[in-house]
Amino acid sequence: QVQLVESGGGVVQPGGSLRLSCAASGFSFSAYAMHWVRQAPGKGLEWVAHIRYDGNNRYYADSVEGRFTISRDNSKDTVYLQMTSLRADDSAVYYCARDGDTYGLDYWGQGTLVTVSS
């Protein structure tokens, strides 16, 4: 069965960096685009970033452009989110999700919590 498992969350000081990982299993990872979506405590969903199946196209929300980098290693079935210059408003649960290629994100991980605080 399809599984997505995020890791790498934690507490980081403002201005710091963190790298999130999302390990995929149960499907042909290299055939699917992947996304990161976040949700601040008590708030709605915010789309963060997308990477094409081969890693060649990447897109970002304006709120993270220039600070976050999405990447993937198809040999390890893993997608990453490198986050730098972190701010308090980046605090959220970060989910990775698979692009079902039919206009919907069809599988989601359980999320990893990032807290930016001094």
Add this chain to the structure above:
Amino acid sequence: AIQLTQSPSSMSASVGDRVTFTCRASQVVSSALAWYQQRPGKPPKLLIHGASSLQSGVPSRFSGSGSGTEYTLTISGLQPEDFATYYCQHLNDYPHTFGQGTILEVK
């Protein structure tokens, strides 16, 4: 960026009711629209993709429709497990923004 506005922001209903949520886009999204259900403490679950296609494994009481800039999600015959928050998302271009959500509560 395309903005999505969901209405209502919240609503109350009873088991067995039929409810409809609306998602309006600031530009045409050409049916590249998805609906998700999220229960507290859980990740979102895809219900509808491509505006009207039921995701595999989702009960048939959920249906989606719409085109252009206006889309709806209908639940026919509410079940206790349906009380949750519902989000729409467009995937027409980038950024793939979400609506602000509709909270469905028990009356």
